[in-house]
Amino acid sequence: MRLFVGLLPPPPACDELVLALEAHRPRWPGLRWLDPANWHVTLSFLGEVPDPALPELRARLADAAAHHAPMTLSLAGAGAFPSADRARVFLTGLEGDLPGLADLADHVGAEALAAGAGQTDHRRFIPHLSLARCRADTDLSPLVEAFGPFSGTAWEAGTMHLIRSNFGGGTRGGAEARYETVDEWPLTARTPRGQS
Template structure:
């Protein structure tokens, strides 16, 4: 199974993002726009995971998530990887408490490794939601500049999700489990 742990923005945030994107999509027909049903923010990419470790994986991910407090997040701004002039990915950012997000991602990755997931990506978290892709490097500077002013409403993330990727001619994501963030917020804030 190809798995990741991520943030699934609530419907209200996805609706708001879809409305903001609509005027830009027609102007950039060369981009492959991601279906909103697949919008997510990856916190920890686990890669191919053997089914036999799933029970231990779920236990460790639930434990890792429970050690973190809910967080107030929002989607805002725009960017591209590797750069706006040579883009392959166009994205909007995930904003919230940076250090707690990084620590949550690291904790989830460590739990997955202890469960036996060996392909866990160890890259430092760069929280973003992919909106479009392109097969060839494309200059999307104008799109990044036009969408940079986007500021979505805040929402509280109180759980993370274990998601399975089904690859093929189209990508489909299947939510396998949800893990609550139950630690008290430091200083009474998220």
């Protein structure tokens, strides 16, 4: 199954973001706006994971979660990948305990790789939440600038999710994926990792 590990913002944070986007969406009808039910912050993309690797993966992810404390985060600002003037993805960023978030992402990636389920081309972690996609390179500079002042209410990220990507008809055709949590673990350390 096709999996990734992520954090899910709580409904109030998503509702706030939906409201903030209302004025911008009609001006950009060519974008494929992602369903808020699918919004997430990816910690580690795992890709296709063979069933025999799942027990060890679950055990290692549970252990990783136990070594990290809940963290305070908020959605804020705007950006685009790979760049605002040649964008394929429009996104909002995160603020708050970004060092703790990056540490968690690194730990999750290392544990997944050790379980035979991670990606060997480990990319630099960029905390974000994808909001819309473009079919071709698009200049989203005006949208990034207009949405840049957005600053959401802080929330506590206290649970890590193992999420399955389901594509309509079993292919990755044009349909948006549906995401399904297959397991979750609370972040239970009393202090952030590396602190006493």
